[in-house]
Every structure is written in C-alpha cells, then in structure tokens.
Amino acid sequence: MTRFAPLAILVLLFGALFLMNGADPAEVAALRAGELLSAPVTETFRTTDLDDAEEPPTLLQAILDSAAVTVVGEAEGDQRRTLPIGRVTLLGPGDEPLGAHFDAAARRSLIASLREATADQDLDVVGDAVPQEGGLALRLQLLQTFEGEYFPTGEWSAGGDARWGLTAKLQDTGMGSARATQPWSPPTKSSLFPPLFAIALAILLRKPVIALAIGVLTGTFLAAGREGASLLGNAASAPVDFFHPYFTTQLVDPARYQIVGFVVAMLAMIGVLSRSGGIQGLMDHIARYATTVKRTQIVTWILGLMVFFDDYTNTILCGATMRPLTDRFRVSREKLSYLVDSTAAPVAGLMIVSTWIAFEVSTFSNQLPAAGLLTTDGYTVFIETLPYRFYCILTLFFVGLVVISGRDFGPMLTAERRARRTGQLLRPGGQPMVSEEGTAMQTFPGVQPAAWRALVPLMAFLGITIFQILNTGGAFAMAAGDLLSIQGLKDVLGEASSSLALFQGSAVGLVLAIGIALFAGLGEETFRAAWTTLRSMGVAVVILYLAWMVAAVCESLGTAPYLTALLGDSMHPAMLPAILFLLSGLVSFATGTSWGTMGILLPLVVGLSFTIGEGSDIGGHLLMVMSIGAVLEGSIFGDHCSPISDTTVLSSVACAADHIDHVRTQAPYALVTMAAGMVCGYLPAAYFGMSPYLGLLFGAAVITALVFAIGKRADDPHPG
Numbered sequence: 001m002t003r004f005a006p007l008a009i010l011v012l013l014f015g016a017l018f019l020m021n022g023a024d025p026a027e028v029a030a031l032r033a034g035e036l037l038s039a040p041v042t043e044t045f046r047t048t049d050l051d052d053a054e055e056p057p058t059l060l061q062a063i064l065d066s067a068a069v070t071v072v073g074e075a076e077g078d079q080r081r082t083l084p085i086g087r088v089t090l091l092g093p094g095d096e097p098l099g100a101h102f103d104a105a106a107r108r109s110l111i112a113s114l115r116e117a118t119a120d121q122d123l124d125v126v127g128d129a130v131p132q133e134g135g136l137a138l139r140l141q142l143l144q145t146f147e148g149e150y151f152p153t154g155e156w157s158a159g160g161d162a163r164w165g166l167t168a169k170l171q172d173t174g175m176g177s178a179r180a181t182q183p184w185s186p187p188t189k190s191s192l193f194p195p196l197f198a199i200a201l202a203i204l205l206r207k208p209v210i211a212l213a214i215g216v217l218t219g220t221f222l223a224a225g226r227e228g229a230s231l232l233g234n235a236a237s238a239p240v241d242f243f244h245p246y247f248t249t250q251l252v253d254p255a256r257y258q259i260v261g262f263v264v265a266m267l268a269m270i271g272v273l274s275r276s277g278g279i280q281g282l283m284d285h286i287a288r289y290a291t292t293v294k295r296t297q298i299v300t301w302i303l304g305l306m307v308f309f310d311d312y313t314n315t316i317l318c319g320a321t322m323r324p325l326t327d328r329f330r331v332s333r334e335k336l337s338y339l340v341d342s343t344a345a346p347v348a349g350l351m352i353v354s355t356w357i358a359f360e361v362s363t364f365s366n367q368l369p370a371a372g373l374l375t376t377d378g379y380t381v382f383i384e385t386l387p388y389r390f391y392c393i394l395t396l397f398f399v400g401l402v403v404i405s406g407r408d409f410g411p412m413l414t415a416e417r418r419a420r421r422t423g424q425l426l427r428p429g430g431q432p433m434v435s436e437e438g439t440a441m442q443t444f445p446g447v448q449p450a451a452w453r454a455l456v457p458l459m460a461f462l463g464i465t466i467f468q469i470l471n472t473g474g475a476f477a478m479a480a481g482d483l484l485s486i487q488g489l490k491d492v493l494g495e496a497s498s499s500l501a502l503f504q505g506s507a508v509g510l511v512l513a514i515g516i517a518l519f520a521g522l523g524e525e526t527f528r529a530a531w532t533t534l535r536s537m538g539v540a541v542v543i544l545y546l547a548w549m550v551a552a553v554c555e556s557l558g559t560a561p562y563l564t565a566l567l568g569d570s571m572h573p574a575m576l577p578a579i580l581f582l583l584s585g586l587v588s589f590a591t592g593t594s595w596g597t598m599g600i601l602l603p604l605v606v607g608l609s610f611t612i613g614e615g616s617d618i619g620g621h622l623l624m625v626m627s628i629g630a631v632l633e634g635s636i637f638g639d640h641c642s643p644i645s646d647t648t649v650l651s652s653v654a655c656a657a658d659h660i661d662h663v664r665t666q667a668p669y670a671l672v673t674m675a676a677g678m679v680c681g682y683l684p685a686a687y688f689g690m691s692p693y694l695g696l697l698f699g700a701a702v703i704t705a706l707v708f709a710i711g712k713r714a715d716d717p718h719p720g
Helices: 004-019 025-031 033-038 059-064 100-117 189-205 208-226 231-252 254-275 278-286 293-306 311-328 333-350 357-365 375-388 390-405 410-422 452-472 486-495 498-519 525-535 538-557 559-568 573-591 594-614 620-641 646-655 659-688 692-710
Strands: 041-045 070-072 080-091 123-126 136-146 149-151 162-169 177-183
Touching (some): 254 498, 254 525, 293 333, 311 646, 333 410, 333 620, 333 646, 357 375, 452 498, 498 525, 538 646, 573 620, 620 659
Antiparallel strands (some): 162 177
16 A cells, blocks of 8 residues: 555646646747757848858857857956847747747746856856847747748647747848747647656556656657657657667766766775775764664764765765664664755755755856846845745754654654564565665675774765865865855856766775775775675666656656646745745656756746735745745755655665665655645745744744654554
C-alpha cells in the first residue's frame, strides 16, 4: 500500500491538470520568444543581397549588427556597448495585437535570451521596464502553415502545423530590417506524459532506471510526432533520438561531465580514505560527540549546516563521511539520506555566499527595473526575501526537531524501527545506489587509523574548490574592497564555474588521498579500494544521466512553459505568493530541476507581481519580494519530492540508500513543511500583512505540535 498511496495522489494531481482547459498557445509562445534568436534570417530589406553571405545570419547576429547597438562612456576604459530594446509586439494569426500582457512576457523572454547569449560580451541590454526610445523594435507574429507556405491570417489551431515568425526592425543600418521564421508547435497536455510516466513508474516499480528510460522514450516519441513524423516513424526514431541528441548532448556538456567527474572523484576518494584508515580516524574523533543515535543524527545535521557553500559538496561530503557512523548506531539509510538532502539545497539556497546565490539573483535581477529598481539591487532584494523563505527555513528547523526529539512518523518511522530493531539499514529487497561492497570497506589490516589521512585530502578539496571559484570568477583581479562588497561577491559568483571548481578540487583531493594511502603502505590495495567504490556506483551515474535527459526532453516539449501558462492565469494579488509557490513546486517536481524552474518563472514574476501589487493593499514592492521568495522555495520543495531530481539522486548515492525509498520517506516531511509554509507563512503574510518572522514562529510551532502529537521514537517499546 505504501507505493500506491503516493501513486494515487500523483495520478489525481495530473488528472486535475488534464481536466483543465489547455494552455493558451499564444501565452506559451510569449514565454518562449527568446528561442527565435537562433533562427536564420530568411528575408531582408537592405542594400546588399542576402545571397552575398556564405551562411544566412541568425536573428541574434542581425540584432548585434544593428545601429541600435550604441557605445556609451567617453574614456576608452569606461566604454560599454548598449543595446536598448524598444517596443515588442506579439500578434495573433489574424494580425491582431494580443495585448500588453503578451507583449511584456515576450519582451522578458527576449531580453533574458539576449543577455544569456551575450554574457561573454561587453554589452548591456536595457529596456526591461519600458520600451526605449529609438531602441530595437521587434514584432512577433504567430503563423499558420499549409504545405510549407506561411499564412499570417486565419484562426489559431493548437492541433495544426503551427509555426511562428518574428520580424525585427533594425534601424538605420545596411541590413535594414530582417525577418526570421522558426518552426514551432505549441505544447499540449501530452508534454506532461514524460515526467508523469517516469515518476509514476519509479514509485510503482521502484526501479528508477527503467522508469526514467521509459520517460525519456515517451518524450522522444512525442518530440518526433511534433516534427510531423508518422506514428510508425515516431516509434522507429524514438530509440535513435534517445541516444542522439538527448544522451550525447548530456554526455558532452562540460557542466554535466564535470559534475559526474566530481561525484566519481569524491566517492573514489572516500573509498581510499576508508581503506587507509582516514575515515575511521575521523569517525573516532567525531564519536567523542556522537556517542548515541540521537547525537549522531545531531552531528549529521550540524555538519550539513556547516557545509553551506554548495549543495553537491554538502550532499556527497556529509553523506559519505557520516554513513559509517550512522550505520554503527543503526540509523536507517532512508533517515541519513533525508538528513543530507534536506540540509543541502535549503542551506545553500539561503546563504549569501554560495554557488546558488549568483544563479538565484541573476534570474530576477535583470527584471528589477520593471519595479523601479536597478539591476544592481539584486542582492539587496535577495536579502529582503530571506524572511519569506518559509520552506527552506522550516525544513532546516524540521530536520533539527526530528533529530533532537528522536521522533518520526509515516514511512520514516517504519524505516527507523526496522533499522533499530533488526539492524536492517535498508528495506528487505531495497537496492542501494552504491553496493554493499563499496560501503562496507574497512581499514586495511595492519594500518593504524589516523584522522589526518582524511582531513588533509578533504581540506585540500575544500580549499582548491573555493580558490578556483574565486579564480574563475575573477576575484584576484579585483581590489580587496570591491571583492568584499555585496556587488563584488555577486560578480565573482556569477562568473565562476562552480562545476569545474568542484571537479578540480575533488581531483586534487583524490590524488592526495592516493598518495597518503601509498605512503601508509597500502600499495595496490589503494587502487583496488578506489575501483571497488566506483564499480559499485555505475547504476547511480546512469540514473543521473537519465534524470538530466528527462529534463532535456521536457524542455524540448515545453513542459515547464506549458504548466506555467496553464496555471498562471489563476493568480490573485493576495494569493499570488501561495500560487507561485505551488506552481514552481509542481514544475520542479515534474521536470526534476529547481534551477530550471527558477530560470523559467522568476523572469516573469518581477513585473507581474509588482504591477498587481501596486493596485492592492499589499504594495508592489512587498508582493514582488514575497513572490520571488515563493518561487525560490517552491522550486526547492518540488525538487525534494521528485525522484527524477539530480540532487535527490546524489543524496541516495552518497548515503547508499534505495532511491525510491529515499523519496518515499522524505516526501511526507517535505509536504508537512510545505503546508506549514503556506498556511502560516505566505497566506497570512499576503492577506493580513502578518510579519514573516511571526509566520516562521507559527510554522515552527505547528510543526513541533505535529511531530510531538503523531511522532514516535523508533526505540519506543510500545509501537502503538
């Protein structure tokens, strides 16, 4: 029954979505307008002929060559190129303007894509708040096709061979104005199938590899259908597309293989440290404080709070380091993976110095002029959102409460009782993400355990990682005063390559661990220990890549924009933060990516929330701050509940837990925290103007009352 209850909830949730009216294709088109920048120019009005070029320029190239790009600043060192954006208009198939709401959404999408495409160039894209006088004018139009010909008139049909076109009027240039047309089909309810199948089958079968593979195949089948292939053609091309482009794209993505390299190096290092006696020596020191089940869990929680600068580092380091000690005290692997997973993203997402902060701020800072602020006010606004980060704060409180009180409920209580009373750290039949061979490694005979053998590689890993984050972010080229400022930290973390830094740091740590082990006399056993750990985690790497592939399929099908457009019209000023929290949670749950959800929703939220709030008692600025916080929180909440999330997978890997059991036991705790954040936080703060600090106190009180009312201790002799 434990696997059918969440499955029934999932089916009901997605069933409700299918019963709703479909999303407006024009709404989705506006959200994805930025994709047109890569379209080749198909028609120009200029003095030179298009055929003169070896390859047609893209719309992005045409825009960057336009006279709208100007140079500001008189001194050579102060000069910057500026691209002002004028009016953006979205037209329907019948040439009718669709309205200011669609124009604003298209503007935000285009500006966000322009900034992303020119991130490495000395170019400022301006015009977030209002159209710039004399700026680049863009005219978007939805088009219908018939036998390959475009017709800008007629009724919009979501089921037809829909395409969209975009005309960019480039002023006073040799190119004149240009037109680029991009094939496009509006996403439908079928875009929900890949994540639905992947999540449902993962819960039902408890075999995430099969579930995720079916989810990807479903997506490739649907994507082929969107290109106009026949049913038989879809079935034939789906397995081919599975490997190319979806698998190969993820395989060659530097950020992906750097993260996989980081995971591989870290776990190999932990294997070597275990065999060389470093982990045992470290555990002997920690054991002075972790002398009981309760204290061991408290130490795990505190360690999770201390490793705040990156969630991946937090997960792997805390899980792999604490696992031998929690195993000794019969703490279930489900409980350990919950402690690790629920301190990683929440603490990294809240910290002002972390690999998360630059991304979080960058997703909304460029839209701040729509609220009368400067783009440089992003960090200030982020700090203002902290009291409204109800889910993350209450999650960290919840974790502390359950480890200090020793009380659990639901599936987690069942898992803890099993482990405590029988010594079975995993459910009978459970499949750990790292095999027992890779986790049961003991100190090599004849080697005396020594904590320094673990501390030196681990400290080197942390030191190299932080150094490389600063180095790739340009920190050493800054004046000390600039670096220590909020803006300076923003610039460094925004430019830094955190995935590369993690990979390099873990590689150095692994090399040091191997050198220390060889010095201790392990010889060939050093490499055997590393290989044993790596061999045991092959399935975990497969699941990680499959999770990324599901996210890529969802992006191709437009799952996230479809969900956003489907539910976005349900917003009312006082309900806006709560609805955004639920919407971002649903999108993150369905796509398995918190960052992807933030990137989709936050650019749309600033202007919308500020405008709606200005006409209400809440006020535009306050509603904007609450709404930004709600999207950040909902994204992390959905990620915690999703079996196709990479961070959830990594938590199962680090703790050698059964992946689906980890999700199944963590989800009730996440749902309770979510409900407390909604009922005690966002709703009273928006409706009654209640202080967020009071909301946090109420939320903590409700959670405490619930845990003591229904929670039981695993070692309680009276299980009733």
